[in-house]
Amino acid sequence: MYIIATAVTAFFFAFLAIKFFNPVAIEIGLVDKPCERKQHAGHIPLIGGISIFLAVLAASLLWLPNTLELRMYLIASAMMVFIGALDDKFDLRVRVRIVGQIIIASLMIYGVGGYISNLGNLFGFGDVTLGPVGIVFTYVGIIVVINAYNMIDGIDGLIGSLSINTFTSIAILFIMSGQTNYLSYPLILATATVPYLMYNLGFFEKFFNKECKKIFMGDAGSMFVGLSVIWLLTMATQGEQASFRPVTALWICAIPLMDMLAIVVRRYKNGKSPFKPDRDHLHHIVQRAGLSSKQALVAISSAAAAMSVIGLAGEYFSIPDVIMLTGFIVTFACYVMVIRRITKFEKVQ
Template sequence: MYILATATTAFIFAFLAIKFFNPVAIEIGLVDKPCERKQHSGHIPLIGGISIFLAVLAASLLWLPNTLELRMYLIASAMMVFIGALDDKFDLRVRVRIVGQIIIASLMIYGVGGYISNLGNIFGFGEVTLGPLGIIFTYVGIIVVINAYNMIDGIDGLIGSLSINTFISIAILFIMSGQTDYLSYPLILATATVPYLMYNLGFFEKFFNKECKKIFMGDAGSMFVGLSVIWLLTMGTQGEQASFRPITALWICAIPLMDMLAIVVRRYKNGKSPFKPDRDHLHHILQRAGLSSKQTLIAISTIAVIMSVIGLAGEYFQVAESVMLIGFLVMFFLYVFTIRVMTKNI
């Protein structure tokens, strides 16, 4: 009953936030305009992320225990959404965004004194403990995951579907470990994302013949989602009450990570900035190969679910972490090879 109440609260507040901020975003110019890289029609309000954050904030304050960890997460999230909204409005320089992300990472690391210090038995020779290097690793991890989810946001429904997949997977991992105290966190985030996804995919127009203006997630939302994912993964894999193994975290957010790593390497080899936007992401390549936006969304979402199921199965059956790492690396190289072949043939 408690979990149902938190999820319902998040859904309702997200829906109401969209209804309220839709005309506000148009009025203040917080919209995404078509350009060479963005091929949509009209000016689309960038309020998806703001609505999700406000819903998470409301549900957390109403239902969750007032812990230091939760307070630091909400403060860091508010800062992330603010920086993202500024970027949506004024197109901030990459350096400014990265500095903001480092400050937010510092708040999360030093605010609660938690960081990624144990990578598990990923090489088969015993636990890999990072010691003080774990702080640096955590900074890198936070920035990588935030930008991985930010970069994957390219077609209708994609960031919403992938983030819900990740949050639900984390919820399942908490259930499997018996850590139901943490279960509300990913469920709140997942249900708060559903109204955005419904608006983004035109659900109301298709099924209720009701004209509802489409919205986008915006950098405020995609970076907030990435921050929430790495926060949950750190909380779930570290400490004495860790709920699942670090290697499993790679599998449940595999597509955003693989897409980002592959494209950063490709841009670096071509002498381009890793953060310079282009149309060479996985969804762009699939569309150039002949798939429609809907088919591309279904294909990528299906692959993401399969990868998550592999990770969940590996955790449930306690497959050796070294085997899971090798499997992930094989999948990544297969992914890179497939993309390279497809790019040459289109």
Template sequence: MREHMVLFITTFVLTLLAIFILIPVANRIGLVDKPHGRKQHVGAIPLIGGISVFTGVAITLSVFGLPGDTHWYYLLCGGTIVILGVFDDFLDLSVKIRLVAQVMIALVMMYGLQLYVGNLGDLFGLGAVGLGYVGIPFTVIAVIAAINAFNMIDGIDGLAGMLSGVSFVSLTLMMGIGGQLEHAVLPMVLVFALIPYLMFNLDLVGKGKGKIFMGDAGSMLIGLSVIWLLIVGSQSDSASFRPVTALWVIAVPLMDMVAIMIRRIRKGQSPFIADREHLHHIFLRLGLNSRQALVVITSLAAMLATIGVVGEYLMVPDLIMLLLFLLIFALYSMSLQYIWRITRFVKRYKAKQRAKKNS
């Protein structure tokens, strides 16, 4: 335990130092997010959260390492996705370039882990559903989905960091209890790397002068890290949880991405265009401020992840866990279809309450 605390504290300190060093560098070279269009923040904000997190994690893993030498492949894939994200932050890369790079990263990840999603679990009560070699393209799609789910939901301060924190803590618990103690270290290393980022991103230090954003480099790194751990935790010989549980660990980002993409396709739009229809935008239109929306969405993610973890250790049948997840997703999707009516109803109700108070 003592050596683990040294590992975690080292990650925290290195990430914190990276933030202090990279803020002036980002301002000097123009790696900043300026307010325009959908972005309503004040001033140019350095996009160095993801680079700082990766720096802290990379140096820590290079010194302490992880079992089986898989950390070198993780650092290779993570470093590549961070570089891709930095170029995207600078140049706003096309969707095709990003997707090609993400496919290549997914293939390297599978080669490094010697794993892919080849088993979906006992979804129908008839035995494990094996994918065979179909699992390879399935895994590529899963990697792209996870990367872009966290990238898409990174819309208000702290959201991507907090949601990934929920996922990483859930993975640590399941891997630790399930016997994958050596693999449980990485998600906690990532948690301790995220803490300094959240301190600056949420203005808990610096009083606004040290504010930073995660950038595409950070949100894509988080998505890659989550899917990396989900595959290790559900597909390896020493798997600590079932594949269906993975859905609950990333429930909010996954449901938000899929529902939004389906809605865009129905409108005849590209599923990758940016808009203001995500879950956090809905809460903001309902009258919550960004901090309140952060608390509500994080609480929702924690609740869903808890259902997954509890269902895993009570051995609730895979089919029931899947159907329950699909039911919640269906309710979420239906809510999106009627969100404008819900928003108008809430606003009218609030207006009536204010009128009663003033009368």
């Protein structure tokens, strides 16, 4: 009953936030305008992330224990959403965003002592412990995951579907481990994302013939999602009360990570900034290969779900870390090869 109440509260407040902030966003110009890189009709309110955060805030304050971890998470999230909203409105420089992310990462690392110190038995010779180097590793991990989810947001429904997939997978892993202390966190995040996804995909127009303005997640939302993912993964994989292994975390957020790693390497080889926007992300490539936007959404979301299932199965059957890591590396290598083949085929055409 308690879990249901938290989920219903998150959904309800997210829906109300969207209804309230929709006209406000249009009034203050917090909208996404079409351009060469962004091909959509009209000015779309960038309030998805704000609505999700406010729903998480409301549900957390109403139902969750007032712990240091919760307080620091909500403060860090509020800062992330604020920086993201400024970026949505004023298009901040990359350096400004990265500095903000480093400051926010410090809240997690030093505020609650949450950092990655153990990578598990990745090579079959015992746990890989990082010691003080783990702090640096955690800073890098936080920035990578935040920007991975930020970069993957490119077609309707994708960031919403991928984030729900990740949060649901984390919730299942908590249940599998029998350690449900943090179960409400991913469930609140997942249910708070559902109203955004419904508006973003035009659910109300399709099924109720009700005219509702489309909304986008915005950088405020995608960076907030990334922060929430890495925060939960760090808390769930580290310490004596860890709920699952670090290698499993790779599988449940595989698509955003693979997309980011592949595109950063590709941009670096071409002498471009890793953070310079372009139309060479996974969703762009599969669309150019012939899939429609809806088909691309289904294909990518299905691939993400399949990889999460692999991670969950590996955890359930206690498949050795070294096999899970090797499988992930092989999968990433195959991913890169397929993307290269598609790209080469485009050039030939």
